[in-house]
Amino acid sequence: MSQSAPSKYIKGATGDWEVVIGMEIHAQVTSRAKLFSGASAEYGGAPNDHVSLVDAAMPGMLPVINEECVRQAIRTGLGLEAQINLRSIFDRKNYFYPDLPQGYQISQYKHPIVGEGAVIVDVSPSERITVGIERLHLEQDAGKSLHDLSATESHVDLNRSGVALMEIVSRPDMRSSDEARAYVSKLRTILRYIGSCDGNMEQGSLRADVNVSVRRPGGPLGTRCEIKNVNSIRFIGQAIEVEARRQIAILEDGGKIDQETRLFDPGKGETRSMRSKEEAHDYRYFPDPDLLPLEFDQDYVNTLRAQLPELPDAKRARFIASYGLPPYDAGVLVMERASADFFEETAKGRDAKLAANWVINELFGRLNKEGLDVAQSPVSASALGAIIDLISSDVISGKIAKDLFEIVWSEGGDPTEIVESRGLKQVTDTGAIEAAVDAVIAANPDKVAQAKEKPTMLGWFVGQVMKQTGGKANPQAVNELLRRKLGV
Amino acid sequence: MSDLTHLSLAEARDALKSKKVSALELTRAHIDAMEAARALNCFITETPELALQQAGQSDAKIASGEAGPLEGLPLGIKDLYCTKGVRTTAASRILGDFTPTYESTVSGHLLRDGAVSLGKLNLDEFAMGSSNETSAFGPVISPWRRSGDPSAKIVPGGSSGGSSAAVAARLCLGATATDTGGSIRQPAAFTGTVGMKPTYGRCSRWGIVAFASSLDQAGPITRTVRDSAIMLRSMAGHDPRDTTSVDAPVPDYEKALGASLKGRRIGVPKEYRLDGLSSEILALWDQGVAWLKDAGAEIIEISLPHTKYALPTYYIIAPAEASSNLARYDGVRYGIRETGRDIAGMYEKTRAKGFGPEVRRRIMIGTYVLSAGYYDAYYVRAQKVRSLIKHDFDAVFAAGVDAVLTPATPSPAFAQGEQGATDPVEMYLNDVFTVTVNMAGLPGVSVPGGLAANGLPLGLQLIGRPFDEETLFTLAGAIEQAAPKIDYPQAWWRGV
Numbered sequence: 001m002s003q004s005a006p007s008k009y010i011k012g013a014t015g016d017w018e019v020v021i022g023m024e025i026h027a028q029v030t031s032r033a034k035l036f037s038g039a040s041a042e043y044g045g046a047p048n049d050h051v052s053l054v055d056a057a058m059p060g061m062l063p064v065i066n067e068e069c070v071r072q073a074i075r076t077g078l079g080l081e082a083q084i085n086l087r088s089i090f091d092r093k094n095y096f097y098p099d100l101p102q103g104y105q106i107s108q109y110k111h112p113i114v115g116e117g118a119v120i121v122d123v124s125p126s127e128r129i130t131v132g133i134e135r136l137h138l139e140q141d142a143g144k145s146l147h148d149l150s151a152t153e154s155h156v157d158l159n160r161s162g163v164a165l166m167e168i169v170s171r172p173d174m175r176s177s178d179e180a181r182a183y184v185s186k187l188r189t190i191l192r193y194i195g196s197c198d199g200n201m202e203q204g205s206l207r208a209d210v211n212v213s214v215r216r217p218g219g220p221l222g223t224r225c226e227i228k229n230v231n232s233i234r235f236i237g238q239a240i241e242v243e244a245r246r247q248i249a250i251l252e253d254g255g256k257i258d259q260e261t262r263l264f265d266p267g268k269g270e271t272r273s274m275r276s277k278e279e280a281h282d283y284r285y286f287p288d289p290d291l292l293p294l295e296f297d298q299d300y301v302n303t304l305r306a307q308l309p310e311l312p313d314a315k316r317a318r319f320i321a322s323y324g325l326p327p328y329d330a331g332v333l334v335m336e337r338a339s340a341d342f343f344e345e346t347a348k349g350r351d352a353k354l355a356a357n358w359v360i361n362e363l364f365g366r367l368n369k370e371g372l373d374v375a376q377s378p379v380s381a382s383a384l385g386a387i388i389d390l391i392s393s394d395v396i397s398g399k400i401a402k403d404l405f406e407i408v409w410s411e412g413g414d415p416t417e418i419v420e421s422r423g424l425k426q427v428t429d430t431g432a433i434e435a436a437v438d439a440v441i442a443a444n445p446d447k448v449a450q451a452k453e454k455p456t457m458l459g460w461f462v463g464q465v466m467k468q469t470g471g472k473a474n475p476q477a478v479n480e481l482l483r484r485k486l487g488v
Numbered sequence: 489m490s491d492l493t494h495l496s497l498a499e500a501r502d503a504l505k506s507k508k509v510s511a512l513e514l515t516r517a518h519i520d521a522m523e524a525a526r527a528l529n530c531f532i533t534e535t536p537e538l539a540l541q542q543a544g545q546s547d548a549k550i551a552s553g554e555a556g557p558l559e560g561l562p563l564g565i566k567d568l569y570c571t572k573g574v575r576t577t578a579a580s581r582i583l584g585d586f587t588p589t590y591e592s593t594v595s596g597h598l599l600r601d602g603a604v605s606l607g608k609l610n611l612d613e614f615a616m617g618s619s620n621e622t623s624a625f626g627p628v629i630s631p632w633r634r635s636g637d638p639s640a641k642i643v644p645g646g647s648s649g650g651s652s653a654a655v656a657a658r659l660c661l662g663a664t665a666t667d668t669g670g671s672i673r674q675p676a677a678f679t680g681t682v683g684m685k686p687t688y689g690r691c692s693r694w695g696i697v698a699f700a701s702s703l704d705q706a707g708p709i710t711r712t713v714r715d716s717a718i719m720l721r722s723m724a725g726h727d728p729r730d731t732t733s734v735d736a737p738v739p740d741y742e743k744a745l746g747a748s749l750k751g752r753r754i755g756v757p758k759e760y761r762l763d764g765l766s767s768e769i770l771a772l773w774d775q776g777v778a779w780l781k782d783a784g785a786e787i788i789e790i791s792l793p794h795t796k797y798a799l800p801t802y803y804i805i806a807p808a809e810a811s812s813n814l815a816r817y818d819g820v821r822y823g824i825r826e827t828g829r830d831i832a833g834m835y836e837k838t839r840a841k842g843f844g845p846e847v848r849r850r851i852m853i854g855t856y857v858l859s860a861g862y863y864d865a866y867y868v869r870a871q872k873v874r875s876l877i878k879h880d881f882d883a884v885f886a887a888g889v890d891a892v893l894t895p896a897t898p899s900p901a902f903a904q905g906e907q908g909a910t911d912p913v914e915m916y917l918n919d920v921f922t923v924t925v926n927m928a929g930l931p932g933v934s935v936p937g938g939l940a941a942n943g944l945p946l947g948l949q950l951i952g953r954p955f956d957e958e959t960l961f962t963l964a965g966a967i968e969q970a971a972p973k974i975d976y977p978q979a980w981w982r983g984v
Contacts, residue, residue, distance in 0.1 A: 053590060057821070058588070059578070060592060064728065094815060094858070103814075284860075286812070286863070
């Protein structure tokens with residue numbers, strides 16, 4: 001599916017190598033309660049605050065499916081353009097671990113709720129790939145073992161035990177760490193648009209298991225290693241880079257890759273073995289006899305489809321078509337639903353390209369600098385719109401507009417009033433401008449002579465006039481007058 | 489009244505209602521009987537104080553006209569049901585002194601309806617066994633004895649052996665039980681009691697320690713068919729906490745008693761006529777056919793062709809589910825814990841000490857059949873066979889058969905140590921007539937048919953359509969009417 005450029009190959013000592021990447025993303029479902037119990041799925045809380053009898057696997061306890069989690073999984077599947085399976089089955093994945101109270105994780109193995117789909121990923125302004133989705137299934141999260149509270153004992157926190165996760169499995173369609181990072185970023189955008197996962201990687205709401213292998217370009221697939229539980233987009237990129245290089249080094253030394261599970265250590269910048277294929281668990285999957293097959297009808301799916309919000313790809317296309325935005329700008333604006341909404345509110349009834357420029361360059365630039373997101377912006381969409389109106393109606397110049405933006409950012413207030421009260425209005429009175437132009441020409445006869453030889457000197461004159469008028473002169477009028485008077 | 493423990497549950501209910509007897513009197517009589525029968529080892533935990541307190545409340549309710557359907561009736565609860573504030577063991581060492589903070593749905597229904605709980609009844613460990621010999625709290629001894637052989641300790645069947653023995657010994661008016669492959673019906677047959685395993689989904693499994701989730705079902709053991717109908721009505725009902733429980737109205741089963749058998753079609757499956765089946769059992773079966781025929785039913789020979797695969801298939805599916813269900817007993821959160829070198833060592837030592845040999849065997853069988861490379865050959869095939877077994881019954885019922893009549897067990901009760909000591913399969917064969925019912929999720933009832941030559945009871949089994957327990961009560965009632973009256977054993981165990 002990928003249309004990678006050959007430049008993505010990694011240069012080894014013996015020639016080029018291609019890295020092949022597939023990913024399993026665990027996304028925590030946004031829901032009030034856990035997947036099979038009524039306990040709170042909220043992040044945080046004191047250890048074991050959010051634990052029901054079911055989560056603690058007390059004798060005789062039974063799971064009951066949380067329909068909200070099913071709804072979110074279907075909505076996500078629709079957002080991934082994927083097949084929705086009207087009948088799916090929950091299986092038990094059996095293994096022993098203290099933070100897994102039941103001794104099995106309830107997951108979906110052979111019959112997941114969501115089948116094949118696809119995600120369109122913009123790797124750069126000029127490069128777009130499609131990453132195939134193999135499946136999405138629902139499963140329980142495990143609890144957390146705490147080993148640092150005592151020298152002789154481990155403790156277990158079951159707050160996360162039973163929280164609903166969506167495991168989203170991609171095809172091995174990515175060929176570079178850039179593609180992998182762009183894929184996770186896009187998936188995160190889709191999930192956040194849909195509202196089925198908050199995408200918060202720091203809190204563990206989104207985690208990735210990354211499968212990496214290398215091969216000679218066009219050759220057969222190599223043996224893969226799975227890097228478990230990488231929890232930031234940056235680390236995903238780093239982990240792929242170091243793992244690909246590790247594999248290449250082994251192969252170029254005549255060795256072979258062992259299929260194994262590895263962990264990425266961001267501190268040391270290396271991956272290390274967690275367990276080999278031989279040590280892999282036999283999970284003894286079988287259908288959970290406590291739960292009936294999960295069934296719903298097409299009408300339900302259709303209803304959910306009709307209620308889906310506009311998703312990033314559609315929104316991007318609309319921004320290009322109806323606002324005439326360049327594809328790259330449209331792509332930047334739709335990364336976050338809140339940003340896109342901010343843009344649309346700002347652009348309403350205004351010059352959309354101008355609005356896009358202001359939102360992307362001034363607003364996003366400033367927000368990034370301060371580490372804020374768009375919801376925290378001190379400049380509202382209506383204030384930014386007012387600033388744009390003042391530019392469009394020639395009340396202020398672009399330069400003054402930037403100053404005005406700064407004032408609104410740090411002090412707040414209504415832009416129109418600020419312009420009035422602080423006398424920021426652009427001088428459009430040609431008489432006043434002409435006087436300033438004449439004064440500058442009179443004061444600089446040598447420069448006037450130079451300008452006649454070298455018309456680029458015009459810029460210097462414009463600057464001088466602007467200085468004289470405190471930046472308020474209409475630059476277009478200044479230009480025209482200067483050209484006429486200097487005869488350039 | 490001379491001996492209150494000689495009342496049936498229905499008679500006791502009526503006596504309480506007409507205030508001929510108080511709940512306290514009735515309860516005291518049963519507590520006395522329970523305490524005098526410790527030689528039988530029916531109870532793991534006796535709760536006489538709790539019972540008296542409940543009886544006092546029942547008397548108040550009866551006086552104020554607020555009596556529930558089971559008000560003041562002393563019952564025993566199989567120790568597989570979690571009971572709030574009362575230790576629950578599943579007859580295993582691994583649960584230690586585990587005391588639930590919650591009440592199982594079914595025992596909760598009984599308390600809601602006014603029942604008095606005398607305590608927790610012994611069983612095979614985790615309900616795995618057919619003789620109650622696998623209990624970590626020692627075997628239960630049946631109140632029945634072979635004629636002329638008082639020294640042999642007869643088993644009460646299993647896994648609900650404490651329930652069947654306590655009911656037959658008149659220690660309680662009725663008892664809860666559970667049935668995964670025959671654990672209600674076989675012990676009932678061995679003790680001359682009535683054991684009803686309802687349709688899968690009829691009773692909630694919530695709060696009952698799980699053995700094999702797709703097969704487990706709660707039901708009552710009582711001395712009469714009417715008592716069974718009364719108890720099941722309280723036990724049954726939809727529970728949103730168990731998604732396999734069925735949201736269907738619970739009929740007044742008592743009303744099904746005494747209905748005419750005219751026009752009822754009873755199937756007699758030829759495949760149950762096993763090679764080597766004793767002439768005694770065959771004669772009992774023929775007798776059952778004759779009783780139903782005399783009562784007006786039509787007898788039809790039927791075929792259930794996949795019957796012979798039921799037992800081996802059961803012994804794949806049940807252990808597979810059990811191996812997973814019992815994984816939670818790991819020493820981490822409750823029950824016993826043995827210290828080990830590391831976490832794996834802790835698990836191994838805890839589970840080796842906590843589980844008895846039969847439970848360990850089934851966990852190993854179950855783990856094996858679910859393993860990579862064996863799953864398709866065993867578990868998947870077994871599930872296919874299970875569908876065929878269910879289909880056999882569907883076809884018979886679709887052809888107009890109302891119920892199926894079979895023997896309940898291939899033999900009367902045996903003595904401790906007589907079966908399964910060298911070959912566990914010998915013990916498993918006890919379930920040969922009962923497992924098909926669990927595999928197909930159908931209701932089945934075991935009703936006394938008479939005594940064997942050695943003086944021990946024999947039972948007949950009736951199998952019904954899904955959720956048609958009423959027909960089973962009607963037919964079982966007819967057999968109860970026709971069969972010789974069961975004389976429960978005199979209390980030889982008092983003072984033993």
